[in-house]
Amino acid sequence: MKLVLLAFIACVAATPLQAFERLPGSQLNGSLKGLALYTENAGGSGKDGGYFLPSGRLELRAPAIGNQTFEMALDQHLLWSNQAGSGYFAGQEQNRFLDLTHRWSRHGDGDGLLQIDRLNLHGETGELQWTLGRQAIGFGRISLFSPLDVIAPFPPDALDTDVRPGVDAVRLVQYFGLAGQLGGTVTFGEQESANSYLISFGNSLQGIDLLLLGGRLRGRTMGGVGLAGEIGGLGIRGEWCWYHGGEPSRPGSDLYERFTIAGIELWYRFAGGVNLLAEYLYNGSGGHRPEDYPAVATSAPYLEGLSYLLGRHYLLIGPSYQLHPLVNLNGLLICNLEDESFLLRPLVSISLTDNLQLDVFWNWARGEAPAAADAQVGQRTAGSEFGSGGDSGGMLLRWYF
Numbered sequence: 492m493k494l495v496l497l498a499f500i501a502c503v504a505a506t507p508l509q510a511f512e513r514l515p516g517s518q519l520n521g522s523l524k525g526l527a528l529y530t531e532n533a534g535g536s537g538k539d540g541g542y543f544l545p546s547g548r549l550e551l552r553a554p555a556i557g558n559q560t561f562e563m564a565l566d567q568h569l570l571w572s573n574q575a576g577s578g579y580f581a582g583q584e585q586n587r588f589l590d591l592t593h594r595w596s597r598h599g600d601g602d603g604l605l606q607i608d609r610l611n612l613h614g615e616t617g618e619l620q621w622t623l624g625r626q627a628i629g630f631g632r633i634s635l636f637s638p639l640d641v642i643a644p645f646p647p648d649a650l651d652t653d654v655r656p657g658v659d660a661v662r663l664v665q666y667f668g669l670a671g672q673l674g675g676t677v678t679f680g681e682q683e684s685a686n687s688y689l690i691s692f693g694n695s696l697q698g699i700d701l702l703l704l705g706g707r708l709r710g711r712t713m714g715g716v717g718l719a720g721e722i723g724g725l726g727i728r729g730e731w732c733w734y735h736g737g738e739p740s741r742p743g744s745d746l747y748e749r750f751t752i753a754g755i756e757l758w759y760r761f762a763g764g765v766n767l768l769a770e771y772l773y774n775g776s777g778g779h780r781p782e783d784y785p786a787v788a789t790s791a792p793y794l795e796g797l798s799y800l801l802g803r804h805y806l807l808i809g810p811s812y813q814l815h816p817l818v819n820l821n822g823l824l825i826c827n828l829e830d831e832s833f834l835l836r837p838l839v840s841i842s843l844t845d846n847l848q849l850d851v852f853w854n855w856a857r858g859e860a861p862a863a864a865d866a867q868v869g870q871r872t873a874g875s876e877f878g879s880g881g882d883s884g885g886m887l888l889r890w891y892f
């Protein structure tokens with residue numbers, strides 16, 4: 492299969508972009524973004540961090556043979572920082588069979604990444620749709636953090652969620668009725684043990700959206716269910732995922748042979764125009780005590796993004812309000828209910844023109860500071876999840892074309 496994909500990429504690379512752009516129905520667009528970030532006590536180094544991350548993306552969609560569609564996207568990311576050796580772009584991402592990425596570093600203060608983030612063919616035969624190649628795949632309906640979004644999820648504190656990372660996969664979806672769908676997904680990792688084989692089912696029953704997901708996820712047996720509905724003006728979404736098959740004895744694997752990640756989210760729009768999202772999240776892959784956090788941070792569920800959090804019980808709140816047709820106020824609170832630490836982020840989003848948006852934000856992190864260094868271990872013990880680092884903030888500018 493690797494030879495087939497390599498031949499496919501070679502054929503695409505040999506075709507000028509202008510040839511695709513001249514085809515009827517083709518689209519060529521993209522974006523330019525710049526994130527400027529300031530961080531107090533970056534990484535516990537005692538030194539404030541300054542970061543600038545410019546990026547560009549070019550996307551092409553063009554008709555292929557018959558009713559098929561070809562999609563390709565190229566990403567360029569750069570990083571300048573006063574923190575030498577950040578390793579920001581290190582390592583191959585999950586769920587990618589081919590490494591279509593070039594990384595470089597310049598004297599320790601600058602890093603770069605150039606990658607093919609989309610490269611696929613999409614087709615339809617009646618109610619059956621299929622996609623082959625590097626593509627975006629997302630499951631789950633919860634907005635703040637979805638336990639069912641198991642392939643390439645976003646962190647709960649992600650600033651930019653416009654584009655989901657592409658994964659190497661084959662996906663088939665059969666649609667039926669008004670809202671029914673049955674899907675099969677196979678994703679490919681660098682090693683066979685990183686492959687996933689999933690079946691999904693979705694339908695709407697009596698006003699309740701149902702989503703079922705099951706199969707093998709990177710070496711684990713898993714099953715999940717999601718429900719979404721509304722009572723009056725109150726939206727309710729619930730998701731539950733169960734995992735079995737990890738190897739706790741192997742470094743970098745799961746900490747527990749069996750674990751569950753589940754959440755319930757409420758959504759309500761108040762009369763004054765305030766929208767409020769609130770989620771309780773149970774993270775069964777995390778630890779009960781701060782002493783467990785270093786092991787959690789090196790475990791497979793954390794590194795794979797099944798959970799970006801270290802503890803067990805969380806409250807997440809996301810309010811938003813349209814102050815002006817061009818100005819939105821947003822907020823995010825992530826509270827670890829066991830160690831009582833939290834992250835609070837207010838954000839102002841300003842639409843400068845139709846295609847230009849500026850986000851200004853600040854992060855407050857509060858919690859018990861790390862304990863003094865142990866004389867035998869020689870390192871400090873975490874006091875809480877969000878109490879180790881300093882506050883941070885910055886600006887994100889986005890232009891779409």
